[in-house]
Amino acid sequence: MMAPWDLYVIITTNLGGGRPTLELVRQALAGGATAIQLREKDLPARELVELGREIRQLTRAAGATFIVNDRLDVALAVEADGVHIGQEDLPARVARELLGPGKILGVSTGTVLEARQAVADGADYLGVGSIYATRSKEDAGEPIGLAGLKAIRAAVTVPLVAIGGINSNNAAEVIAAGADGVAVVSAVIGAPDVAAAARELLAAVRRARH
Ligand SMILES: Cc1ncc(COP(=O)(O)OP(=O)(O)O)c(N)n1
Ligand SMILES: Cc1ncsc1CCOP(=O)(O)O
Ligand SMILES: [Mg+2]
Numbered sequence: 001m002m003a004p005w006d007l008y009v010i011i012t013t014n015l016g017g018g019r020p021t022l023e024l025v026r027q028a029l030a031g032g033a034t035a036i037q038l039r040e041k042d043l044p045a046r047e048l049v050e051l052g053r054e055i056r057q058l059t060r061a062a063g064a065t066f067i068v069n070d071r072l073d074v075a076l077a078v079e080a081d082g083v084h085i086g087q088e089d090l091p092a093r094v095a096r097e098l099l100g101p102g103k104i105l106g107v108s109t110g111t112v113l114e115a116r117q118a119v120a121d122g123a124d125y126l127g128v129g130s131i132y133a134t135r136s137k138e139d140a141g142e143p144i145g146l147a148g149l150k151a152i153r154a155a156v157t158v159p160l161v162a163i164g165g166i167n168s169n170n171a172a173e174v175i176a177a178g179a180d181g182v183a184v185v186s187a188v189i190g191a192p193d194v195a196a197a198a199r200e201l202l203a204a205v206r207r208a209r210h
Contacts, residue, residue: 004034004035004065004181005034005035005125005159005161005180005181005183006034006180006181006182006202006205006206007032007033007034007035007181007182007184007188007198007201007202007205008033008034008035008036008037008067008161008181008182008183008184009028009033009035009036009037009183009184009188009189009198010036010037010039010069010163010183010184010185010189011024011025011028011036011037011038011039011040011055011189012039012040012041012136012185012189013040014042015136015185015186015189015190016189016190016194017189017190017192019189019194021040021051021055022051022054022055022058024189024194025054025055025058025059026058027193027194027195027198028188028189028194028195028198029058029059029062029064030195030198031188031194031195031196031197031198031199031202032198032199032202033062033064033188033198033202034064034065034181034202035064035065035066035067035181036055036058036059036064036065036066036067037067037068037069037084037183038051038052038055038066038067038068038069038074038080039069039070039084039185040069041070045071045073045074048068048071048074049074049077049078052068052074052075052077052078052080053078055078056078056079056080065081065082065104066080066081067080067081067082067083067084067104067106068080068082068083068084069083069084070083070084070085070086070089071083072085072090072095072098072099075099075103076098076099076103080103081103081104082099082103082104082105082106082124083095083099083103083104083105083106084106084107084108084127085105085106085107085108086107086108086127087108087109087110087114091121092105092107092117092118092121092122092123093121093122095122096121096122096123104124104125105122105123105124106123106124106125106126106127106161107121107123107125107126107127108126108127108128108129108163109126109127109128109152110128110129110130110141110144110148111144111148111152112151112152112155115128115152115155115156116155116156119156119158123158124158124159125158125159125160125161125180126152126156126158126159126160126161127161127163127183128144128148128149128152128160128161128162128163128179129143129144129149129162129163129164129183130142130143130144130163130164130165131143131144131145131146131148131149131162131163131164131165131166131174132145132164132165132166132170133164133165134164134165134185134186135186136185136186137164137185140164143164143165146173146174146177149162149174149177149178149179150177150178152178153177153178153179154178159180159181160178160179160180161179161180161181161182161183162174162177162179162181162182162183163182163183163184166182166183166184166187167184167187167201168187168197168200168201168203168204171201171204171205171208172204172205172207172208173208174208175205175208175209176208181205182201182205184201187201188201
């Protein structure tokens with residue numbers, strides 16, 4: 001069964017307003033996040049594994065998908081559902097070989113060429129963006145906008161998760177442009193009430209689909 005990508009919350013603790021990682025995860029899940037990504041750039045592998053094990057338990061109990069960013073070794077070690085890699089990470093084809101067919105492989109793409117290549121290499125879903133400007137990733141590049149998303153939607157059939165500057169005010173137009181779900185950092189973990197922010201964004205995504 002492919003994961004529901006309606007609300008994919010990315011956990012980068014230093015963008016979470018000083019709150020502990022697991023508290024952010026618990027609150028995002030309480031607000032209905034359908035997928036959680038552990039995205040910590042500065043933690044040693046040992047700490048990533050410890051956190052990943054806890055998040056595995058929390059996501060399993062909530063029925064949510066758990067993806068580890070960048071680190072295929074950590075994803076396997078904590079029995080995550082899969083790994084997300086970008087254009088500068090492990091090549092997607094290599095990641096697919098190491099993962100085998102049973103785990104989810106997500107790949108970041110910003111162009112039709114990248115999207116087609118990622119699918120050919122074995123991606124199960126694509127992170128598409130940055131759609132809008134974002135302050136959560138320094139090297140996010142120029143926004144591709146809804147036009148970029150629509151072009152990728154027309155080129156591939158795998159699920160598309162739109163990312164970059166998405167919030168409850170613009171989620172509807174992103175879904176209308178062809179995204180299957182939204183991936184967010186600041187709109188959820190940067191909010192004063194993480195659970196309420198997740199609930200509001202999830203409702204916006206689901207409303208947009210009907
Ligand atoms: C769902 C999703 N889409 C895109 C990204 C970005 O991945 P990447 O380009 O490798 O950048 P980092 O997140 O590793 O800085 C993502 N993490 N998740
Ligand atoms: C990880 C990532 N990849 C492309 S944009 C981005 C950051 C998205 O963060 P926000 O939802 O706060 O704009
Ligand atoms: Mg990466």
